[in-house]
Amino acid sequence: MKGAKLTLFMTSFVVLLLFYVSNQMTARPGTISGNGNPALLVGAPLLPLFILMVLSWGRIFRVHSISQRFSIVGIILTFVHLIIAFIYQRISLANYREIIKDAYFEKYGEVDSEYLQQITTGLTIHVNNQYFNVNTFFMFISFSIFIALAFYLWDTQENKVGNRDSQL
Incomplete structure (x- = not known):
C-alpha cells in the first residue's frame, strides 16, 4: 500500500515537472517560431505516466475497499470538475488569442486573423502554456482518478454479478 x-x-511530481517544462517552451506573443x-517530446512520457497513475489509484481504492456510493460520488465530482476545467480552458484560450x-x-x-487561428490551433508552440498549466495539470490528475474510479466500480459490479451467478 505504501508503494x-x-x-x-x-508520478504526480514528475508529471508536474513535465507540465512546467512544457509550459516554459511557449513562444512569446508576437514572435514567430520555427517549425x-x-x-511534444517532453510531453511524450505523459501517457505511460497517466496509465501508471490510474493503476496506482486503482490499487489504493482496492486496498481501502471504498464503497459503491463513494465511487459514484467520486465519478460525478471528477466529471463535473473536468467539465468546469475544460470550459475555463476554452475561455483562457480565447483570452490568450486576444x-x-x-x-x-x-x-x-x-x-x-487566419495566421492567428493557425498558430493557436492544434499542438503549436504558441499555445503550450494553454495545454500545460496548473489547470490542465489538475485535469490530468482528475481524469486519472475518474478512470480509476470507473474501472473500480465496474470491477466491483462484475464481482458482485460473478458471485451471485456462482451461488445459483
Missing part, C-alpha cells in the same frame, strides 16, 4: 502511494506521489514543438492578437498588432501594425 502505491509513493508511486502516485512520485515543430519541442514540448493577447497574441494585440502583440502582433503592436509589433506589425496589422493582424492576419
